[in-house]
Amino acid sequence: MLTFLRRSLQVLALTTLGSVGVHAWAAETTPAQQLSLWSANAGQPGRVEQGLVFFNAKQGGNWSCASCHGTPPTQQGKHASTGKVIKPMAPAFNPQAFTDSDRVDKWFRRNCKDVLSRECSAIEKADVLAYLLSLKP
Numbered sequence: 001m002l003t004f005l006r007r008s009l010q011v012l013a014l015t016t017l018g019s020v021g022v023h024a025w026a027a028e029t030t031p032a033q034q035l036s037l038w039s040a041n042a043g044q045p046g047r048v049e050q051g052l053v054f055f056n057a058k059q060g061g062n063w064s065c066a067s068c069h070g071t072p073p074t075q076q077g078k079h080a081s082t083g084k085v086i087k088p089m090a091p092a093f094n095p096q097a098f099t100d101s102d103r104v105d106k107w108f109r110r111n112c113k114d115v116l117s118r119e120c121s122a123i124e125k126a127d128v129l130a131y132l133l134s135l136k137p
């Protein structure tokens with residue numbers, strides 16, 4: 001009886017942990033929704049060409065987006081200083097990309113500061129996403 005109870009508790013604990021894990025990735029948006037959001041904020045649609053240029057440009061510093069995400073970002077990237085593996089950024093190659101707005105906001109904020117020493121503007125985000133969505137297998 002005691003063993004059974006302990007076992008049930010273990011299962012309960014694991015199930016709870018499992019759902020926390022799922023929650024960490026909210027998946028409440030889509031890449032297309034994110035693109036319309038930033039295009040609306042920018043007052044113009046994201047542009048593939050500008051996104052490509054922006055993604056590969058070292059904006060006066062040492063790094064471009066491509067330094068960590070690779071170019072084109074259709075394969076795993078590698079963090080320029082830590083070597084950590086980064087999932088492909090183009091949504092067609094990574095179903096999780098741009099599906100969690102908190103996560104997207106967090107990384108945009110952090111990475112834009114690393115590359116540009118400021119946050120990216122709405123049009124810069126729209127351009128990057130238009131470019132990423134144009135990448136197909």
Ligand code: HEC
Nearest residue numbers: 063064065068080086087097098099104107108111112115
């Ligand atoms: C110094 C390394 C580095 C640079 C430079 C960098 N990133 Fe990232 N970026 C990361 C890491 C690490 C992640 C998290 C990836 C993971 O967990 O697989 C990430 C994730 C992201 C995500 C989240 C995508 C998603 O939904 O999963 C966005 C958006 C992003 N980066 C945008 C940019 C943009 C735009 C630039 C250029 C201005 C840039 N990054 C440059 C390291 C970098």
